[in-house]
Every structure is written in C-alpha cells, then in structure tokens.
Amino acid sequence: MDGIQRNFQETMPPLSPDEALAEANRCLFCFDAPCIRACPTQIDIPSFIRKIATGNLRGSARVIMESNPLGATCARVCPVEALCEGGCVYNAQERPPIQIGRLQRHATDWLIDSGETTFAAGPDNGKSVACIGSGPSSLAAAVRLREWGYAVTLYEAKPRGGGLDTYGIVSFRLPVEISLAEVGLVERTGATFRYNTRVGTDITVGELLKRHDAVFVGVGLGQPASPGLPGEDLPGVRDTLPFIEETKSRPLDTLSVGRHVLVIGAGNSAIDAATAAGRLGAESVTIVYRRSKEEIPCYGFEFEFAKQEGVRFQWLAAPKRIVGSGKVEGLECVRTRLGEPDARGRRRPEEVPDSTFTIPADMVIKAVGQGPDNGFLSHLGLHLKGPDRLAADRETGATSHPRVFAGGDIVDGRDDATVVAVVAMGLRAAAGLDRSLGSPRGAGATVPAHPKTVIRRSVSR
Amino acid sequence: MIQNPSPSTIDLSCNVAGIRSPNPFWLASAPPTNSGDQIMRAFDYGWGGAVWKTLGDPIINVSSRLGGLRWRNQPLMGLNNIELITDRSLETNLREIREVKKRYPNHAVVVSLMVESKREVWHDIVKKSQDTGADGLELNFGCPHGMSERGMGAAVGQVPEYACQITEWVKEAATIPVLVKLTPNVADIRYAARAATKGGADGLSLINTINSLIGVDLETLKVMPNVGGKSSHGGYCGPAVKPIALNMLSQIGADPETAHMPISGIGGIGTWQDAAEFLLLGAGGVQVCTAAMHYGYRIVEDMIEGLENYMRQKGWRTLADFKGKAVTQVEDWGNLDLNYKVVARIDPDTCIRCNLCHVACEDGAHQCIAPAAPQDDGRVLAPVVDETECVGCNLCALICPVDGCITMTEIDTGKAPETWREWQNRLAAGASPDDHPGMISGH
Numbered sequence: 059m060d061g062i063q064r065n066f067q068e069t070m071p072p073l074s075p076d077e078a079l080a081e082a083n084r085c086l087f088c089f090d091a092p093c094i095r096a097c098p099t100q101i102d103i104p105s106f107i108r109k110i111a112t113g114n115l116r117g118s119a120r121v122i123m124e125s126n127p128l129g130a131t132c133a134r135v136c137p138v139e140a141l142c143e144g145g146c147v148y149n150a151q152e153r154p155p156i157q158i159g160r161l162q163r164h165a166t167d168w169l170i171d172s173g174e175t176t177f178a179a180g181p182d183n184g185k186s187v188a189c190i191g192s193g194p195s196s197l198a199a200a201v202r203l204r205e206w207g208y209a210v211t212l213y214e215a216k217p218r219g220g221g222l223d224t225y226g227i228v229s230f231r232l233p234v235e236i237s238l239a240e241v242g243l244v245e246r247t248g249a250t251f252r253y254n255t256r257v258g259t260d261i262t263v264g265e266l267l268k269r270h271d272a273v274f275v276g277v278g279l280g281q282p283a284s285p286g287l288p289g290e291d292l293p294g295v296r297d298t299l300p301f302i303e304e305t306k307s308r309p310l311d312t313l314s315v316g317r318h319v320l321v322i323g324a325g326n327s328a329i330d331a332a333t334a335a336g337r338l339g340a341e342s343v344t345i346v347y348r349r350s351k352e353e354i355p356c357y358g359f360e361f362e363f364a365k366q367e368g369v370r371f372q373w374l375a376a377p378k379r380i381v382g383s384g385k386v387e388g389l390e391c392v393r394t395r396l397g398e399p400d401a402r403g404r405r406r407p408e409e410v411p412d413s414t415f416t417i418p419a420d421m422v423i424k425a426v427g428q429g430p431d432n433g434f435l436s437h438l439g440l441h442l443k444g445p446d447r448l449a450a451d452r453e454t455g456a457t458s459h460p461r462v463f464a465g466g467d468i469v470d471g472r473d474d475a476t477v478v479a480v481v482a483m484g485l486r487a488a489a490g491l492d493r494s495l496g497s498p499r500g501a502g503a504t505v506p507a508h509p510k511t512v513i514r515r516s517v518s519r
Numbered sequence: 520m521i522q523n524p525s526p527s528t529i530d531l532s533c534n535v536a537g538i539r540s541p542n543p544f545w546l547a548s549a550p551p552t553n554s555g556d557q558i559m560r561a562f563d564y565g566w567g568g569a570v571w572k573t574l575g576d577p578i579i580n581v582s583s584r585l586g587g588l589r590w591r592n593q594p595l596m597g598l599n600n601i602e603l604i605t606d607r608s609l610e611t612n613l614r615e616i617r618e619v620k621k622r623y624p625n626h627a628v629v630v631s632l633m634v635e636s637k638r639e640v641w642h643d644i645v646k647k648s649q650d651t652g653a654d655g656l657e658l659n660f661g662c663p664h665g666m667s668e669r670g671m672g673a674a675v676g677q678v679p680e681y682a683c684q685i686t687e688w689v690k691e692a693a694t695i696p697v698l699v700k701l702t703p704n705v706a707d708i709r710y711a712a713r714a715a716t717k718g719g720a721d722g723l724s725l726i727n728t729i730n731s732l733i734g735v736d737l738e739t740l741k742v743m744p745n746v747g748g749k750s751s752h753g754g755y756c757g758p759a760v761k762p763i764a765l766n767m768l769s770q771i772g773a774d775p776e777t778a779h780m781p782i783s784g785i786g787g788i789g790t791w792q793d794a795a796e797f798l799l800l801g802a803g804g805v806q807v808c809t810a811a812m813h814y815g816y817r818i819v820e821d822m823i824e825g826l827e828n829y830m831r832q833k834g835w836r837t838l839a840d841f842k843g844k845a846v847t848q849v850e851d852w853g854n855l856d857l858n859y860k861v862v863a864r865i866d867p868d869t870c871i872r873c874n875l876c877h878v879a880c881e882d883g884a885h886q887c888i889a890p891a892a893p894q895d896d897g898r899v900l901a902p903v904v905d906e907t908e909c910v911g912c913n914l915c916a917l918i919c920p921v922d923g924c925i926t927m928t929e930i931d932t933g934k935a936p937e938t939w940r941e942w943q944n945r946l947a948a949g950a951s952p953d954d955h956p957g958m959i960s961g962h
Contacts, residue, residue, distance in 0.1 A: 083592040086920050089878035090890060092899065111591065147871040151921070 062310045065337035069230045069363075070134070070160070078164040082111035085156050088147055093158060096145035098482040099126035103142055107161055119169035120176040122162055127177070127201040127485075128194050128240050130166035131223050132478045133159050134232050137357045141478070170239045179247045181500030183207030187491065188270040190257045193221020194477045195466035196276030197244050198484035199491075203274075204247035206492055207500035211270070212249060215256035219244075222278055223477060225303040228330045230337065234306050258437035267461060272491050274455070275438065275448065275464035276484055279428035279475075285322055289380030290424070298323075298331040298425035305334050316421025319343045320389050322377050328425035329360040332369045335423065344370040344417065346377055348394050348407040372417065376409055380422055388418045430468050438462075443470070455487020456494070463491040524836045529827045533567060533627075533838055535803040536722030536781035537696040538655040540567035540627035543794065543826075543838060544819050547785055547806035548573050548631035548657065548700075551816070553605065555615030559622060564816040565823055568627025570724075570806060573604035573659045574612050574644065575633040575671070586733030586743040588759065597759035598809045599733035601744060601751050603665045604633055609644075613651050620652040628652075629698065633659040633671050636681065638688045645692040655695050657783075658686065658720075660711070661702035661727025663754045673727070676702035679714035686718025698783055700724040701767075703760075708767040712777045722781035723771065724806065726764045728754025757809040761787030765800055769849040772801040789818065791825030798838060799845040857942065857957035858934040861911035861927040863888070867901035869924045876915035876925060877902045884914045906930070910958070932958070 073081060085107040093103040102121050109118035122129035138144070138159040146155030169176065186209040189196040197219070200210045218224055219241035224234055245251060257263060266273050282297035284290065294316060304313055315338040321328050324347040336343045345364070347354065350373045354361055364371075375391040382388065393413035396405035430446050441458035443449040448468050450456060455463035465483035467475050531542040545568035546552045546561055553572045561569060580602055588597035605612060620628050630648040634640045648656060660682050662672030675681045682699065689697055699715035701708060703726040712723055732752050733743050742750035764786025771777045784802030788794055789810030797805050810818055835841045865876065865888075880888040887908035891900035904915075916925040937945075937956040946952065 079592050086873050086875060088872075089874035091874075092872065147873045150871040 060311070062338060066229045066305065066310055068134075068233050072167060073157070073160050073164050078110055078161060081157050081161055082107045085111070086147065092145035092147060093142040093156075094145075096141045097125075098141070098476070098478045099132075099485065101125040101129070101142075101162075103158055103162075106165060107156065107158070110161055110165055115165055115168040116172070116174065116176075118165035122165055123169070123176045123243075126478065126481055127198045127244070128223070128477060128481050129162060130170060130236050130240055131194065131232060132481065133163035133166055134236065135223075135227055135476075136478050137359070137476060139359060140357065170236070175243050175246050177201055177205065177243055177247045179204045180207035180503045182209070183498040183500040183503070185209070185271045185495055185498055186211070186269070187272050187274060188213060188266040189274045189276050190263075190266070191215075191221060191275070191277035191466065192219035192241065192251060193276055193278050193466060193480070194223055195278075195480040195484035195487075196221070196274060197240065198481040199274050199276060199465060199488040200244050200249045201247060202485055202488035203492070204244075204249055206488075207498070207503060208492075210247075210249040211252060212244075213252045213255045213257050213261065213266070215254070217253050219251055219253070225306055226299050226327075228302055228334045229306050230333075231330070258434050263438055263462075271495060272461045272463065273459075274484075274487060274491060275450075275457070275462060275468065276466040276480075276487075277431075277434070278467040278480070279430050281429045281431050282424060283427040283429050285377060285424055285426045287377055287380055289382065289386075292380055292382050292386050293384070294382070294386030294420055295380055295422045295424065298327045298423050299428065301423055302327075302330055302334060305338070310338070313338060315340050316386070316419065317341045318419045319421045319423065320417060320419040321345045321423045321425055322389075323347070323425035323427070324354050324356055324371075325425060325427065326356045326360050327428070328423075329356050329364045329369075331423045331425050332364055333367045335421070336367050336369060340421070342370065343368070344372050344419075346372045346375050346389065346391060346417065348374070348376045349396060349404065350374055353396075353404045374407065375415075375417075376407060378414070381416060386420055386422050388416045389422055390414060390416045435468075440464075450487075451490070452483065453486055454490030454493070455483065456490055460494065463487045463494075523831050523834050525831075528836055529830055530837045531567075531823065531826065533804045535783050536655070536698060538568070538627050538629060538698075538722075539625075540804065541625060542567035542823055543798065543804035544822050545569055545627060545629070545783065545804060545806045546811060546816075547808040548629075548659065549808040549812070550602065551808065551811045554607070555619045558619050558628070561811075561816045561819075562619075562623050562626050565819040566626075566816065568629065568654075568804070570629040570631050570657050571605075571612065571616060571653075573631040573633045573662070574609060574648065575604050575666075576635075577606050577608055578603040578665075580606055581746045583744040583746065586753065588733060588757070595757055595809065595813050597731075597733070597755055598757040598812070599731045599744070599753040599755045600728070601664050601746075601753040604631075604659070604662070609647070613647055616648070616653055617651040620654075627654045629655040629657050631657045631659050631700070632689075633662065633666060636670060636675065636685060638691075641685060641688045642692040645689050649693065649695050653695065655698060655721075656689065656693060657698040657700050657724055658689060659700050659727070660685070660715075661700045661725075663702060663704050663728055663730045664752060673702040673704055676700075676711055676727070677705055679710045682711050683714040683718040686715050686720050690719035696721040698722045698724045700727055700785075702727045703763060703767060703786075704730045707770075709770055709774045709777065712771045712774065712780070716777050716780055720780070722783060722803070723777070724783040724785055725771070726760070726767055726786045728756045729760055729763065731755030756787065758787045758789060761793060761796075765796060768797065768800050768802060769846065772843065772846045773849060789813075791822045791829060794822060794826060795829055795841075796845075798842050800849075801843040801846045803838070803842065853939040853943075856936040856938055858932050858937055859929070860932050860958065861913075861929050862906045862909040863904045863911070863915050864926050864928045865901050865904060865915075866924050866926070869921050870901035871921055871924075872899045872901065873920060874902060875918050875920065879914050879918050884912050885910050888915060 087104045106118040106121040142158045143155040148155045189212040192212040192214040220237035223237035319335040319340040321332045332343045374394045379390040393410040394407035397408040400406045441449040450464040450469045465487040533543040548570040552569045558569045584602040586599040590596040630653045660676030666672035667674040699720040782802045784797035785806040794805045877888045887905040919925045
C-alpha cells in the first residue's frame with residue numbers, strides 16, 4: 059500500500075477484543091441511562107455494551123441495528139461527545155466517559171465481518187413504497203418498511219447507495235466499504251435499488267405515485283452553496299463535496315491536489331476537505347474563516363483533528379475574490395473584526411477598511427455549505443418550509459401530499475445535521491407512513507408495528 | 520486521644536502457637552512453597568514465614584491442574600486446583616528445609632505433613648521433619664481432592680475421631696508446635712476444630728480449599744481443568760472464599776472449647792486489609808496462596824506497609840493490640856437488636872444519576888428508591904429514598920458506584936433495644952403480639 063492509500067485508511071483504530079472487553083466492563087449499566095436519552099435513535103446502549111462484555115456480539119449488534127440500521131456508520135461519524143458519550147454519567151465525576159462509539163463499532167464490525175444480518179423482512183403486506191435517494195434516511199426507512207412487509211424500491215441517482223455516507227465523508231473517517239456494507243444489509247432485506255435513476259429526470263414523482271402506494275423522500279443537500287466570489291470559475295477552484303467524492307470513487311493516485319490549498323469555510327465539510335487535501339499531498343492547507351476560532355462551526359473534535367493534521371487557520375478574513383490568470387493564484391481577503399451578535403448569537407464579522415491582503419494558493423476549495431437541488435424541489439411540487447426546504451412534520455414525516463413522506467436533510471438540513479438525526483427522521487417517517495396506510499401486516503407477521511417500546515417504571519406508592 | 524506510634528515503633532512480630540515470625544504474613548502450603556529456592560526468595564521479598572508444600576509419599580500429578588473463575592473480566596476471583604502434595608522426594612525436601620532454616624533462622628518454616636493413617640508412619644515423618652530445625656508442623660487434614668480418595672487429607676479432617684487420633688499420634692513424637700489444618704468441606708467446622716484441640720494440637724490453620732468444579736468450556740464442552748478429556752473436582756480458593764473462611768474463623772472463636780486456640784488464618788487473603796480482618800476476627804497470623812500465585816511474592820511489601828500504616832492510624836503498636844477485637848460482635852441472629860434501624864441517604868452532590876440504586880431497590884429489594892421526577896429545566900435530580908419504607912438492607916449502598924455517595928444512617932426508632940430472644944421471652948410472659956419490636960413494613 060503506498061503512502062496515499064495508507065493516508066486514506068481509517069484513522070481511528072478499532073478496539074482490540076481485549077480493549078473492548080475492558081471498556082465494556084467499565085460501563086455501569088445505568089438504569090434509564092442518560093446515554094440512551096442523548097441518542098437520537100435511542101439505542102439501548104447499556105444493553106449492547108453488556109452484551110459485548112458477555113461475548114454476545116451478535117446480540118450486541120442486533121440491539122444497535124434494531125434502533126439504528128446505520129449503526130456501523132454512526133459508530134464512526136456520530137459527534138459522540140455531544141450525544142451519547144456526552145451523557146455518560148462518568149462525566150459527572152470528570153472521568154473519561156465510556157467509549158460508546160468505539161464499542162458500537164466493535165459490535166457492528168463483528169456483524170459486517172461475520173456476513174450475518176440482524177434484519178428480517180416481514181411477510182409481504184401487499185403494499186409498496188418508493189424511496190427517493192438511498193442515503194441514510196432512506197436506508198433506515200427502507201429497513202423498517204421491509205420489516206413490516208412493504209415492498210420497497212429505492213431510486214438512486216448515483217451508481218452506488220449510501221448517499222453522503224458513501225460519497226461525502228472522507229474515507230479515513232468512514233471507509234466506503236462500511237457504508238456499502240450497510241447498503242448491502244438493506245439489499246438483503248429484499249429492498250430493490252434502482253441505481254443511476256434520478257427522480258425528476260429519469261422518472262417522475264408522478265410515476266412513482268402511480269407505481270407505489272406511498273413515496274418517501276430521503277434526499278439530502280447535494281448542491282454546493284456558492285460564496286459568490288469573482289474568479290470562482292478559474293481552474294483550481296473546487297467545491298468540497300465533488301472533491302471528497304473523487305477521493306472515495308476514483309483511484310487516489312489519479313487525483314490532483316494543489317501545493318498550497320485554501321479552504322473557504324470552517325464547517326465539518328471544510329475540515330474534511332482540508333484534511334483530505336493534506337493527505338493527498340498538499341504542502342500547505344489553510345482554512346479561511348470570517349470569524350474567530352471561538353465561533354468555529356465544526357465540532358470540537360473536528361477542529362482538534364484538523365490541527366493535528368497540520369491544517370492552518372486564517373481567522374478573521376473575509377474572502378473577496380479568487381485571483382489568477384488562467385488558473386488560481388491566490389485569494390484576496392479583507393480583514394474582519396467581530397461586532398454585535400447576529401440572530402443566532404454568533405458575533406457578526408465586520409470588514410476592516412483598507413485591509414485587503416492576498417493569500418497565495420494554487421487551489422481553492424469552497425466549503426460554505428450545501429443546499430437542495432432546486433430543480434428536484436420544484437419537481438416534487440410540495441409545500442416548502444422557508445425558501446428551499448421541504449415542509450414535513452418532523453415526527454411523522456407527513457408532507458403536503460397525503461401519500462408522500464419525507465426525511466433527510468432536505469426536510470430540515472441544519473448546520474448540526476448528523477447522520478444519526480436523519481436516520482431517526484427516516485424511522486419516524488416510516489412509522490408515520492405505515493400508520494397512514496393503516497399499518498397493514500402480512501399473514502403470519504411477528505414484527506410488531508413499533509418494535510421499540512421504552513418501558514418506563516416508576517415507584518408509585 | 521491515642522498517640523499514634525511512629526513507624527519505627529510498629530512491631531509486626533508474630534507468634535502463632537509458639538511459632539515465631541517477623542511478621543504475620545506466611546505463604547500457605549502450595550506451589551509457591553514447593554522448594555527451598557522459592558521460599559528463600561520469598562523471605563527476601565519480606566514474607567515472614569512459609570508452610571512447606573505438603574510432605575508425604577511423593578505423588579505423580581496430572582496435567583492440567585488449575586482452573587480460574589473470571590468475573591467481569593477480572594481473572595482469578597477464584598482458583599480451583601487438582602494438584603496433589605509434593606512430587607519431590609522426602610530427602611530433597613528435608614535437605615532444603617534444613618538449608619532454609621540455617622540461612623533464615625528468624626523466619627517461620629513450617630512443615631506440612633500428610634501420610635497414611637498409621638502411627639509409626641506419622642512418628643517417622645514427624646521426627647524427620649523436626650530434625651531439620653523447622654519451627655512447626657502443620658497436619659494437612661484438608662486437601663479435598665485426590666489424596667482424600669486414598670484415605671488422607673480431607674478424608675481425615677471430615678471425621679473428627681480420625682483427626683483427633685492422628686493429632687494424638689503426632690503429638691506423641693513432636694517436639695515443636697503442631698498446627699492442624701482444617702477442611703471447610705464439613706457441615707460444621709467446630710467438630711473438627713474440637714477434635715484437633717482434644718488431640719493436643721497447639722493451633723489450627725483454616726481454611727483449606729473448598730470442593731469445587733470450576734466450569735465447562737463452552738466451545739469444547741470440556742470440564743475444566745481438562746485432563747485428556749476428563750476432569751475431577753478440585754479445591755477452591757482465592758478472593759471468593761474469604762467470607763467462608765471468616766465465618767469459620769469466627770465460629771471457632773465463639774466456641775468455648777476452641778476459643779483459646781491459636782489460629783493461622785487462610786482463605787482469599789491478598790491484601791493487608793484482608794489480613795487485618797482475619798486478625799480482628801481472632802487469627803494470630805495469616806497464610807497467603809492465590810494472590811502470590813497470581814502476582815508473585817512481591818505483593819508482601821504492600822501487605823506489610825499497609826498493615827503498619829493502618830496500625831499506626833489506629834494507634835496500635837503490636838498485633839496483640841487488636842487481635843480478636845471484632846470476635847465478640849459475632850452473635851446468634853436471635854441476639855441482634857430488632858429496634859436498631861438504618862436508612863439509606865443519597866448525597867445529591869456526588870450522585871452521578873446512574874439510577875442503579877433505584878433499579879436494585881425496585882427489583883431486588885424493597886421498592887423504596889424512586890427516580891427523581893423530570894424537571895422542567897431539563898436537570899436530572901438524584902433518586903429519592905422513601906425513608907419510611909426503607910428497611911436499611913444496604914443493597915443500594917453496596918451497588919452504588921460512587922464511593923461514599925449512599926450512606927446508611929442510623930435513625931432513632933424511639934424504642935429501647937430488644938432482641939428476638941428477649942421478645943420471645945416477653946411474649947412468653949404474656950406481652951401482646953401487637954407490642955412487637957422493630958418495624959413491620961406494610962407489604
């Protein structure tokens with residue numbers, strides 16, 4: 059394996075079986091545990107950890123996948139400090155929390171390596187659902203619907219499934235094999251994947267509604283937002299998602315990267331782009347951000363990772379123009395200072411007069427966020443929320459069309475959008491869709507309509 | 520206020536039935552005391568004495584011999600063995616005992632013995648053993664496996680008449696102190712203890728290992744330890760057996776016929792705290808095996824230092840200052856005060872909200888700890904004890920992962936102390952059953 063290949067191997071090592079056993083035995087097995095409450099999919103974390111401790115890895119993976127069908131991906135990309143591990147009671151003692159993410163990876167890796175599955179399709183209930191997109195929200199919904207006996211077809215524009223998990227997260231955080239293994243588990247439930255099929259172009263939503271009893275919209279935000287700078291069309295200017303997609307879909311040694319790379323933006327995708335550029339061989343990578351490090355929008359662990367990777371930060375600089383003749387030669391910026399907080403509480407950057415300066419670079423990656431495919435949005439013809447998000451009930455996934463349900467970032471793609479959040483939305487929307495169709499069950503069905511019931515007990519006397 | 524002795528004035532010197540050692544920590548008769556080389560190395564590490572691996576007719580051992588109990592990934596919570604007595608020749612052992620005694624005159628070297636139940640055979644080995652200059656003898660009436668099938672070890676210890684008889688034979692020839700090592704594999708340890716006492720033993724050692732079968736390998740379905748597809752019951756020791764040993768120790772201490780007997784305590788001792796508990800319940804010294812097999816001889820350093828620090832903190836200078844201090848607390852249940860009451864109190868500042876006390880009490884005790892009601896501001900509060908329902912069982916305090924978070928607090932019941940026996944007497948004298956002591960909960 060050459061250097062670049064090695065650079066794109068997963069950074070976080072797996073727990074060895076001994077490490078996993080020791081860590082699992084550190085778990086207190088809390089009752090009504092705060093880690094569960096902190097998980098958007100409410101995985102019964104103490105239970106799956108106890109199963110690791112007893113050597114019941116299949117059972118452990120079952121507990122995880124039952125609540126979160128993308129358990130292997132989430133084990134790697136969840137911001138665990140802000141979720142389960144942040145809830146761990148050990149934090150109250152300022153002791154290291156249980157490494158829930160790595161334990162979850164231990165159990166789900168076992169599942170993937172074993173070739174087994176924990177999903178089982180229910181008996182055919184005669185109904186059929188189309189999922190638009192095969193990202194995490196659609197995959198989660200598809201698993202649940204297959205368990206309840208629906209025929210499910212996923213319409214995917216790309217040649218492979220998994221959406222952002224497969225194409226949009228750098229492989230040294232989430233190997234593409236893991237995402238594809240989870241897609242494979244969904245395929246094994248009997249769900250049909252129609253790849254290279256873009257809804258709105260190759261097939262219309264109207265046709266889907268004719269062919270299927272209901273439609274689930276599980277797409278994300280795939281269109282890059284533009285910072286609106288002169289010079290964006292210069293060779294050497296890239297958008298972050300296509301750049302990352304290349305590193306996951308093409309041989310790494312065929313990719314080109316600049317010697318001096320600038321990344322505009324400081325969100326989690328910007329960190330991905332910056333670290334990927336560095337690992338591809340860039341001599342210097344600098345993130346340019348209008349605010350200071352106090353306002354940095356990426357997760358703390360991402361910021362730390364970027365610093366470890368040698369990524370530099372140009373704080374308080376507002377990009378104005380990409381300069382160069384025939385190719386990128388630099389980024390012209392104006393210095394900023396922070397003024398009053400904006401509506402979201404972040405201090406607004408104000409430009410300092412006469413402070414223009416240029417950072418030399420031969421590659422600029424734009425990472426200022428993503429938006430929906432507006433053509434697809436208008437094709438759907440559903441009510442919107444705000445200018446460019448699909449209006450859907452976050453609890454039931456219901457949209458303005460009685461037979462269309464939705465999850466995924468297109469519903470409410472916020473800055474803190476996470477895989478686990480859209481998985482949870484997909485599961486809730488599947489339940490909403492199922493209820494709207496009268497919760498049909500095939501003959502001999504054993505899977506309950508809502509298999510996850512949280513038993514609350516209280517002392518009442 | 521007790522003046523705490525300075526470290527230099529702490530005196531750990533120990534005397535069990537006339538066998539003297541610089542400290543109370545002996546190695547028990549087992550693999551760690553198999554040879555002179557080992558025992559001298561152990562003495563260099565600081566052990567005060569050693570009971571030599573049992574002498575007798577050399578035996579042939581099997582392979583494998585040991586099985587361990589893991590608990591939540593902790594190895595050797597218990598250890599089971601099917602190894603027999605020494606497999607070395609009597610001459611070799613005796614020569615090495617003589618050598619050790621010559622080089623370490625101030626350490627206790629005790630020779631463990633087990634031979635067939637014949638007077639002249641016992642006389643012979645007793646004489647040969649004490650000719651080495653050894654400080655004492657320990658009669659192995661406890662080994663529960665292998666040797667017992669040949670009429671020795673536990674086969675003797677389980678029949679008080681045999682134990683008494685052989686002790687008498689040994690005492691006929693012995694010029695040095697004789698300890699009798701008792702087997703716990705009996706319904707009541709006191710009968711064997713009385714028999715050894717009657718036979719003239721100078722002291723008792725307890726406990727030997729407990730009959731056990733350590734487990735089955737779930738992959739191979741082999742019973743452990745595996746000997747070519749078969750296994751056999753063995754002797755169980757290690758941390759898990761300590762409470763059994765402490766109970767038997769206290770039973771002997773409470774028995775008028777044996778209360779005076781010097782005792783060498785054995786069973787799950789691995790730390791100075793374990794040793795201190797045995798001493799407080801009346802042992803004169805202790806013997807250690809499993810912990811030394813697990814971690815090596817080096818553990819004695821902390822056992823010595825820890826015990827010295829503990830004694831200094833308590834204001835004790837010698838072992839005699841605290842030996843047996845806890846013995847008289849152990850009573851029949853019927854003599855316990857029914858009007859004494861403690862309740863659980865949870866410190867909300869150190870509580871980490873794991874709710875383990877709630878679920879333990881709810882499912883496993885008396886349903887008196889409720890999770891806190893949800894707060895509007897999202898804060899999670901500590902569970903709440905219903906003190907009127909709390910029976911003071913200790914379960915919550917035992918399972919709480921935070922040291923000191925749950926304390927069992929004595930509360931005043933407003934009733935004078937009364938035991939079950941006293942209550943029975945009061946009933947017999949015509950008291951109303953409604954005028955009972957203690958609390959009877961409503962369910």
